[in-house]
Amino acid sequence: MIKVGIVGGTGYTGVELLRLLAQHPDVSVETITSRSEAGVKVCDMYPNLRGHYDRLAFSEPDARALGALDAVFFATPHGVAHALAGELLDNGTRVIDLSADFRLRDATEWSRWYDQAHGAPALLGEAVYGLPEMHREKIKNARLIAVPGCYPTAVQLGFLPLLEAGLVDASQLIADCKSGVTGAGRGAKVPSLLAEASESFKAYGASGHRHLPEIRQGLNDMHDTPVGLTFVPHLAPMIRGIHATLYARLDAKAGDLQALFENRYANEPFVDVMPAGSHPETRSVKGNNTCRLAVHRPEGSDTVVVLSVIDNLVKGASGQAIQNLNLMFGFDEKAGLNAPALMP
Ligand SMILES: NC(=O)C1=CN([C@@H]2O[C@H](COP(=O)(O)OP(=O)(O)OC[C@H]3O[C@@H](n4cnc5c(N)ncnc54)[C@H](OP(=O)(O)O)[C@@H]3O)[C@@H](O)[C@H]2O)C=CC1
Numbered sequence: 001m002i003k004v005g006i007v008g009g010t011g012y013t014g015v016e017l018l019r020l021l022a023q024h025p026d027v028s029v030e031t032i033t034s035r036s037e038a039g040v041k042v043c044d045m046y047p048n049l050r051g052h053y054d055r056l057a058f059s060e061p062d063a064r065a066l067g068a069l070d071a072v073f074f075a076t077p078h079g080v081a082h083a084l085a086g087e088l089l090d091n092g093t094r095v096i097d098l099s100a101d102f103r104l105r106d107a108t109e110w111s112r113w114y115d116q117a118h119g120a121p122a123l124l125g126e127a128v129y130g131l132p133e134m135h136r137e138k139i140k141n142a143r144l145i146a147v148p149g150c151y152p153t154a155v156q157l158g159f160l161p162l163l164e165a166g167l168v169d170a171s172q173l174i175a176d177c178k179s180g181v182t183g184a185g186r187g188a189k190v191p192s193l194l195a196e197a198s199e200s201f202k203a204y205g206a207s208g209h210r211h212l213p214e215i216r217q218g219l220n221d222m223h224d225t226p227v228g229l230t231f232v233p234h235l236a237p238m239i240r241g242i243h244a245t246l247y248a249r250l251d252a253k254a255g256d257l258q259a260l261f262e263n264r265y266a267n268e269p270f271v272d273v274m275p276a277g278s279h280p281e282t283r284s285v286k287g288n289n290t291c292r293l294a295v296h297r298p299e300g301s302d303t304v305v306v307l308s309v310i311d312n313l314v315k316g317a318s319g320q321a322i323q324n325l326n327l328m329f330g331f332d333e334k335a336g337l338n339a340p341a342l343m344p
């Protein structure tokens with residue numbers, strides 16, 4: 001049994017970590033932090049966790065207490081893990097960061113997109129991008145994991161087989177993506193209000209979103225020439241879920257795309273390639289760590305359309321973070337992640 005901590009336990013990804021880890025046979029959550037709720041019992045704030053964490057209470061973040069643990073998850077806004085990760089690693093504690101602090105390899109580019117100086121550039125060299133379908137072997141030996149963002153997970157898994165096989169024009173990829181409102185976090189913001197987000201649908205960040213450089217970096221790792229990507233996110237009136245509709249122009253040599261996807265993901269526990277002609281729904285992955293994919297070639301044309309759905313809080317954040325922890329500690333990769341999705 002390993003001992004873990006969560007920094008940022010009152011947010012949506014923090015409480016999702018708690019929900020999933022309650023079913024994990026090899027993990028005990030010893031510490032959970034919140035500055036605003038310090039002293040409050042977890043099960044008083046989240047009654048769904050009554051009976052699972054009856055003694056655990058939120059505490060102020062404390063580097064010494066966190067440094068006594070085997071692993072610490074950061075479920076915090078950007079910049080927080082920069083300040084604490086180095087000290088934890090020096091104490092032998094492994095760090096799994098759900099924020100974007102270590103996702104971009106280039107500190108200057110990170111500063112440009114996140115509008116602040118990079119707080120730990122010396123750690124960038126050892127941070128491993130935690131997309132198991134791409135980097136499983138590196139994750140096993142990592143001390144510091146940058147958990148991929150939600151949109152980046154859905155988009156990269158959808159394009160991966162096509163780019164690895166070199167079957168598309170990589171210079172003109174399109175990712176048209178929709179997210180539920182929990183993607184914006186639990187903090188009060190006007191666009192997340194019921195009256196603003198329900199019964200409506202809108203794009204945002206069309207001329208440049210911070211996930212663009214992250215997705216581009218990941219896609220470049222899959223292909224030998226630089227990719228060109230148009231990425232447009234949308235806010236959908238739902239609580240959880242990401243739906244990515246991906247478009248690419250096929251090369252003449254493209255053959256059986258269904259078989260390509262099925263073969264690439266045959267041994268992946270959390271990628272489900274649906275039968276030809278399917279249309280995956282976000283609700284089919286609600287609460288579950290699966291990325292569900294379908295591949296289409298409309299009217300046999302030279303355009304491939306990939307449909308990719310995930311739960312932004314699970315495969316897009318907390319579930320993927322636990323998948324990484326399982327790989328780092330040699331546990332069953334599916335431990336804590338076995339429950340099927342909620343439907344309807
Ligand atoms: N929501 C999503 O779908 C996804 C989120 N992520 C990323 O995961 C991280 C957490 O997201 P989410 O759960 O939505 O965020 P929330 O805004 O819902 O929660 C943030 C948490 O961090 C704590 N916190 C805030 N500032 C600090 C600080 N300076 N020091 C210590 N703790 C702090 C807050 O508690 P308190 O202020 O009381 O300390 C709170 O518990 C973010 O970086 C987000 O971008 C990644 C993928 C998907």
Ligand SMILES: CC(=O)N[C@@H](CCC(=O)OP(=O)(O)O)C(=O)O
Binds near residue numbers: 098099183
């Ligand atoms: C709907 C919404 O606002 N989504 C967030 C992305 C989700 C998120 O938290 O981003 P990370 O995965 O990088 O942490 C946004 O567009 O900024």
